[in-house]
Amino acid sequence: MLQPLIALAEDDPALRALLATALETVGYRVVTVATGELLVATVRTLLAAGDPLRLIITDVRMPTLGGLEAARILRETGHATPLLFMTAYGDAWTRSQAADLGALLLDKPLSLTVLRHAVTLALAI
Amino acid sequence: MKLVARYTFILAAALAIALSGLAVYRVDQDRAHFEADMRADHLVVGRILQAGVADLWVDVAGGKLDRAIAARQTIGLLHRANENAGMVHFEWAPDPAAREAQGIEGRDFVSRFPVRAGAAVVGTIIAREPLVAVDRMVHADIMVSVIGIGLIVVIGLVASGVLGRWLVGVPIRRLIEQARRIGRRDFSGAPPTPRADELGELAIEMHAMSEALSTALAVIAAETDARVRAVDQLRHADRLSTVGKLAAGIAHELGTPLSIVGGHAQMIAAREVTGDATLTSATAIDREVTRMGKIVRQLLDFARRKGPEGTTCDPADVTRRCLSLLAPMIDLARVRTALEVEATAPVMIDEDALQQVVTNLVVNAVQAMTTGGTLAVTISRSRSAPPDSTASPTPCVCIAIRDTGPGIPDEVRAHLFEPFFTTKAVGDGTGLGLAVVYGIVVDHRGWITVDTSAHGTTFSVYLQEAT
The missing domain is CATH 3.30.565.10 (Histidine kinase-like ATPase, C-terminal domain)
Structure with a gap:
């Protein structure tokens, strides 16, 4: 059986590589992208190809198109894949935006243990 | 429906004025004809009687007949003529002075025919016909005209009203309703049924305008929405004080390298990375620590500048x-x-x-x-x-x-x-x-x-x- 597929958007290459490795180590398949635009395009391509994308993990602040905006675009075009946000500065506004999208929000610095638990939780919903 | 009503009444009034003029002219013509007929009738009968009476009076002149008897016979002749002459009444006037003449006298049309015996005029036959008949005829004419005009006007009113309602009133009412809907920003109107007249054109143009307006309003609404969202984000950014911004900036700058350092450390501790991969992790940790050091140094520059x-x-x-x-x-x-x-x-x-x-x-x-x-x-x-x-x-x-x-x-x-x-x-x-x-x-x-x-x-x- 195929392992659950996760899309990961993070503009920092080092953190992106680390998170992908950390998730792959515990058995997930991970598609990584560096920008919000690429996230939107990749999710659309995956879903169009019939890949069972189970979760989207995205950084909130990315150049040009942030995670919240990208998620909003995907929701508006009818994609209902569960969302998990990561942010270094999760103020009330950011939290309310994430809650509006029905998503979990993790604060940076990230603990890999917390991330893995959050992913398990998000996939179980 | 005021337009149709006004149009209809103006049309009816114009029709009534034109027809009345025509009627007056016709009554005048009829009266003239009637009078001409009367004149001709009097002339025909008058001339015959004139000749007959003249014959009687020739004998008087020749001494063969007594004047009084001739007068009596003349009156008798005229009396008989009166019995067959309808409205015309002939009478004998021994007055010899008059010349032949025709004309209206008071309420009558009168013709005078002088009778000559030899060179002398012995009397005058007077034909008198009351003008009552003409008056009656004119009256009848006027009545017919009034009733006719009335009927035409009523029919015109009804026809113009119905046609006006159908051709103008109803489509205009529809256009007014559409305009009101547009005023209320309701652009749901169905496209108009094609009509080959100016109102049809107007309806099509109005529908096109309504659709263009609907699109324009949608665009404005979208732009307003975007602007509201932008202002909202701006307010959010503005809410952060300088200290808040400093905190957010530090959190943002340090959050990512700390995640990387922590992540690699956790993986090493959990033996998820081993061998050469550990070296890669260590290099990554070192790079991120350098990055954080640089950020800290800049912060110190900011804090201790002198x-x-x-x-x-x-x-x-x-x-x-x-x-x-x-x-x-x-x-x-x-x-x-x-x-x-x-x-x-x-x-x-x-x-x-x-x-x-x-x-x-x-x-x-x-x-x-x-x-x-x-x-x-x-x-x-x-x-x-x-x-x-x-x-x-x-x-x-x-x-x-x-x-x-x-x-x-x-x-x-x-x-x-x-x-x-x-x-x-x-x-x-x-x-x-x-x-x-x-x-x-x-x-x-x-x-x-x-x-x-x-x-x-x-x-x-x-x-x-x-x-």
């Missing part, structure tokens, strides 16, 4: 050195440099601090010229005081750094010297550069002015001359 007391340096020397150090970066950006030293003097600042100021300003100026341009640095002396201050002017050296970039928008200018405010993409700048510059200059009792337009921006650093 150099040793009493040191001085020459701004021209420092600027020359900065430009030569930055030359490769400036060339890469296709920017030409021009340094002009009008006048220089030692200023109260240590060399490292001034170098940091000039370097930051030059790098910003070069980055503002994304498509190349000219960087002009001018050093001059003047007696100046900070803008908006009451301090008396003191001898200063001014380092003016001018770029030919697109200028600084007002909303950016307001936050220019705030820490962690940056217009650069993540990773390109921390947003500390100008805040550090500002802090250093102010700490050395100097000031900075910014002059910006669509053709470029000039940052002028004023530092007090060493005494």
